[in-house]
Amino acid sequence: MIKKDYLSEKHLMFSFPEERRFSFLVAREVRKxxxxxxxxxxxxxxxxxxTIHFVDSQGFDFLVTMAKEAESCRYEFxxxxxxxxxxxxxxxxxxxxxxxTGPTTLKSCM
Numbered sequence: 250m251i252k253k254d255y256l257s258e259k260h261l262m263f264s265f266p267e268e269r270r271f272s273f274l275v276a277r278e279v280r281k282x283x284x285x286x287x288x289x290x291x292x293x294x295x296x297x298x299x300t301i302h303f304v305d306s307q308g309f310d311f312l313v314t315m316a317k318e319a320e321s322c323r324y325e326f327x328x329x330x331x332x333x334x335x336x337x338x339x340x341x342x343x344x345x346x347x348x349x350t351g352p353t354t355l356k357s358c359m
Contacts, residue, residue, distance in 0.1 A: 251275065261293070262294075263296050264296075264297040265300050271311075273307035276311035292325070295326075299330035299332070301332065303338070309338075316347050
């Protein structure tokens with residue numbers, strides 16, 4: 250289950266209170282929510298990852314896609330409150346360049 254909150258008109262935060270894994274199913278649910286938005290341009294999309302302990306390959310595919318879309322500056326994308334085990338997975342997969350760096354936040358398209 251995902252939770253979607255508008256922090257402002259142009260800032261949408263997703264959180265995952267009942268999830269420990271960011272998997273294909275979670276990514277699909279988030280994509281469905283994003284696709285229902287009329288326009289992402291100039292929006293800020295934040296993923297609060299404080300409950301996520303593991304990201305599977307499909308989850309990483311989705312996160313990389315989000316970061317690449319953000320790089321085109323259609324919108325701003327950030328992940329906050331990353332747990333150490335997720336940061337370690339990002340480093341092991343050499344995705345720091347794509348997803349950013351930092352112990353608790355990763356940002357793209359600033």
